[in-house]
Amino acid sequence: MKNIRMKVARTEMDLSQEELAKRVGVSRQTIGLIELGKYNPSLNLCIAICKTLSKTLDELFWEE
Amino acid sequence: MNNPFKKNRIKDERIINLQNKIYREIYHLVLVICVFSLVFKYATSGAEFKNVWLELVILLGTSIYYLVRSTGMGLFSAEVDFHDQTNKRPMSLKTILIGALFGAGLAIFLGIHSAVSYADSSAQAVYYFLLTSVVSFMIYIPFLMLANGFAYWGAKKRSDRAVEKELEDEEQDEER
Incomplete structure (x- = not known):
């Protein structure tokens, strides 16, 4: 399932996938695959993404 | 309601991660053993291909396998x-x-x-x-x-x- 909320949060902060990847400390492909829902990130990676995008875990990763 | 006949799909990540860690260690161990074997055979019986072909197959084969899989x-x-x-x-x-x-x-x-x-x-x-x-x-x-x-x-x-x-x-x- 695609993570549209993460993509929206990233574009709201005017960050490219590459810039977000650099800030979080992962590769661009990993960010791309998380947004596509093709990779299930660890809790630590989710937290790092949330902190970088100033969002909570619920806001980005909780499926309604 | 949970179906009692349906298997639980969740796998224990901790066990899988620890198993993968051990497999990684085993791989490094195999590489070290191969290198030691190569050096030992070279020192004792000289540089003859027939003595060390298996070690070379293991060292090169695993590297090529990793390259093929990681690029694929x-x-x-x-x-x-x-x-x-x-x-x-x-x-x-x-x-x-x-x-x-x-x-x-x-x-x-x-x-x-x-x-x-x-x-x-x-x-x-x-x-x-x-x-x-x-x-x-x-x-x-x-x-x-x-x-x-x-x-x-x-x-x-x-x-x-x-x-x-x-x-x-x-x-x-x-x-x-």
Whole structure:
């Protein structure tokens, strides 16, 4: 399932996938695959993404 | 309501991660054993291919398997990108330099081997060492630099294609 909320949060902060990847400390492909829902990130990676995008875990990763 | 006949799909990540950690350690252990075996056989029975073919198959086979799998899954591109964004020197340059270093090491090894095996006096040993080393330098350094460079280029191209394929949904979305 695609993570549209993460993509929206990233574009709201005017960050490219590459810039977000650099800030979080992962590769661009990993960010791309998380947004596509093709990779299930660890809790630590989710937290790092949330902190970088100033969002909570619920806001980005909780499926309604 | 939970279906009692349906198996629980959740796998214990802790167990899987620990198992993967152990498999990784086993792989390193096998590599160390192979290198020790190579060195031991070279020291005891000389540099004969028939003595060390199995070790070479294990060392080269596992490396080639990793390269094929990582390029097929697009992992190689991610590794290169991640390396290049955290290091000053790009991985392409390092790969070519490793080829040059390996070539230099091989040339020196062949020079020493030639001096030890065929020279009758120390002056002749120095001459054989220099002669073999210099010629080997001229052959192996450019050859291994080119071989490494082409292998890197081919692997990157294959891996980039795999990543593109995996991310193509997203690109289509962005085009809309």
